[in-house]
Amino acid sequence: MSKAHDHHHSDSTLHPIDAFGIKRVSLSSIRIERLENRIHPLVPFPHKHDFYQLILMTAGSGLHHIDFSTYKITKNQLFVMKPAQVHTWHLKGAQGYVVEFNRDSLHGMSTHALDMIKQLDFTPDALTFKTQEFEQLKTVTKLMMEEFMAEKEHLDLALRGYLMAFLIQVLRNSPIGKQAKSIDILDRFRNLVEDNFKHEHRVEFYAKELKLTPKALTMQLSRLMGKAPRQLIQERCLLEAKRYLAYSALPIADIGYELGFEDANYFTRFFRLHEKMTPAKFRKGFYE
Numbered sequence: 355m356s357k358a359h360d361h362h363h364s365d366s367t368l369h370p371i372d373a374f375g376i377k378r379v380s381l382s383s384i385r386i387e388r389l390e391n392r393i394h395p396l397v398p399f400p401h402k403h404d405f406y407q408l409i410l411m412t413a414g415s416g417l418h419h420i421d422f423s424t425y426k427i428t429k430n431q432l433f434v435m436k437p438a439q440v441h442t443w444h445l446k447g448a449q450g451y452v453v454e455f456n457r458d459s460l461h462g463m464s465t466h467a468l469d470m471i472k473q474l475d476f477t478p479d480a481l482t483f484k485t486q487e488f489e490q491l492k493t494v495t496k497l498m499m500e501e502f503m504a505e506k507e508h509l510d511l512a513l514r515g516y517l518m519a520f521l522i523q524v525l526r527n528s529p530i531g532k533q534a535k536s537i538d539i540l541d542r543f544r545n546l547v548e549d550n551f552k553h554e555h556r557v558e559f560y561a562k563e564l565k566l567t568p569k570a571l572t573m574q575l576s577r578l579m580g581k582a583p584r585q586l587i588q589e590r591c592l593l594e595a596k597r598y599l600a601y602s603a604l605p606i607a608d609i610g611y612e613l614g615f616e617d618a619n620y621f622t623r624f625f626r627l628h629e630k631m632t633p634a635k636f637r638k639g640f641y642e
Contacts, residue, residue: 384513389450399442405456407435414448425480430488470521476530491523551590599637
């Protein structure tokens with residue numbers, strides 16, 4: 355298990371699960387800022403966003419915690435934060451850029467541009483580039499930053515062009531980039547899971563909604579993601595369970611009920627099977 359206990363709040367304040375500080379980005383806008391200006395965010399950690407946040411690290415050290423996984427800051431690194439992910443960091447001497455946008459930011463561009471943003475949902479949270487490729491990404495980012503700061507005419511169109519170039523560089527270095535033609539089934543399955551995982555755990559339900567047999571869905575997702583649909587559904591349930599346990603005071607039985615487990619004991623067995631500890635122990639360890 356990741357080092358969840360390394361990044362608890364200093365005041366151990368518990369939050370309702372939907373009351374995290376959420377910093378919003380306006381519809382279709384694209385923002386870029388220096389990382390140095392965002393080390394201490396306006397919304398206290400841990401928090402989540404309702405937009406994509408890509409963080410290009412050009413210098414520094416430390417740790418970045420994203421949804422209970424811990425990443426050590428390394429050379430030539432990019433973090434790909436998706437909407438609703440909860441994160442916090444402990445950085446020293448950090449320099450770089452923060453690029454923020456949402457699914458509508460490339461609205462009106464080609465369907466390929468929209469597909470690129472969809473692919474981000476299946477891109478690893480942390481990517482490490484070869485030096486030459488990282489320098490290319492940094493060059494595009496610098497140009498985007500200059501355009502953002504200058505605020506000249508046609509700013510929005512220019513930023514969208516630079517964002518497309520930026521995403522092309524990112525996806526060339528993402529495993530999912532090689533599966534771009536199959537992104538539709540992944541995206542539809544992910545959206546279905548996001549909408550239904552709290553009350554529907556059966557693969558048969560998702561296959562029927564996608565007009566596939568359970569076997570066909572299993573074969574496609576196993577080929578594309580290296581995981582069966584049942585595992586992906588369970589992983590989404592476990593992530594939400596961890597969020598509730600870590601960031602809310604909701605009783606464990608109620609958490610199980612929220613996630614579709616009518617029997618609290620069954621929820622505890624499910625959690626222990628996958629995490630090798632009880633929900634109570636996970637919650638206690640997070641705040642020790």
